[in-house]
């Protein structure tokens with residue numbers, strides 16, 4: 001931070017030259033990469049040097065380049081809406097971030113709307129009245145009045161949408177957690193036959209946060225389009241982990257969150273395929289920021305951090321997907337060697353390379369979590385949003401998993417800081433947890 005009365009005007013070092021310089025030089029990720037840039041404070045230091053953090057689907061450690069860009073952005077004094085030089089510098093930094101986020105998902109920068117996170121992005125879009133104004137000067141095409149969302153969506157979709165009761169229905173999923181597209185097609189056909197004035201909005205996440213299962217979004221979009229339905233996909237868990245191209249997916253709108261790909265918490269985005277979607281009653285009105293979709297002075301450091309995280313995740317994607325899939329496979333084969341009866345949820349479906357959800361018979365997730373935490377492993381039971389509450393996972397329940405098995409479900413999610421030593425540390429700790437488990441000892445003795 002610059003001392004004295006002169007405040008910096010220049011945007012963070014994020015220009016195209018800087019981006020090009022970083023290209024190729026992206027984080028050669030070494031074991032416990034986080035150790036190289038520990039946050040301030042003794043506790044953080046201890047955490048960084050002794051623990052294996054396997055909870056990247058809950059949130060990712062911030063990438064060092066992100067933290068650096070954010071601290072530069074924090075030192076910028078201007079409001080991005082101001083016309084003076086300080087304001088223009090802040091605006092410039094936001095527009096660079098917009099380009100970086102757009103590049104991650106094959107969108108145009110002008111079709112990105114920044115929000116306070118994935119939850120807000122989903123809550124903004126999932127509203128009756130969303131309409132497609134393409135080719136219609138007065139936006140006459142029917143606004144959506146029925147939401148069809150998959151049963152395994154994140155709670156911020158299932159519970160955070162704004163459709164009244166009776167106008168939102170869950171698309172069932174099969175035992176692998178894949179949405180039932182035959183059901184979707186039949187439901188859309190029935191809607192067309194019985195309520196011809198109604199238009200549906202289909203919401204199908206690209207990848208599940210608990211199991212990592214990748215959904216058939218492209219196929220769902222083809223079906224939806226035949227019936228004139230609009231399509232939204234929550235790509236919060238997929239972005240930065242698998243290739244993402246809004247055109248190829250054929251959806252109308254995607255939603256993203258920065259903190260799942262090495263960016264800061266509290267910033268996300270709505271990504272439109274075209275500028276044709278409209279909503280008469282937008283939730284946040286005021287200063288008209290973000291093309292009127294999201295009023296409020298922009299979170300400059302957060303947005304800048306999101307841009308750098310999107311850029312870094314995009315550059316590293318191909319290599320990281322292979323590296324993480326190998327680590328994930330080692331973790332799963334290690335667990336199965338320790339406890340052959342372990343179920344790996346969604347293993348028969350395409351999955352994110354970084355995620356493994358599993359349960360060993362006789363193991364209670366909450367007990368195992370505590371033991372693993374004491375052994376220096378950070379992971380999760382089911383979704384992070386419901387951890388701390390002993391609650392059956394709605395995802396596993398929708399997949400028809402036996403309640404006794406889902407009570408033992410753990411999720412390991414790997415990311416840019418994960419290395420082989422983390423997997424070894426986990427397997428050693430899980431072996432001890434299994435050995436100490438009274439149910440398993442009783443089973444072995446019987």
Ligand code: PLP
Nearest residue numbers: 117118119154209234236237257
């Ligand atoms: N969607 C999915 C699939 C998620 O996993 C999450 C967070 O866990 C969200 C949405 C919410 O994102 P945010 O934490 O940015 O509000």
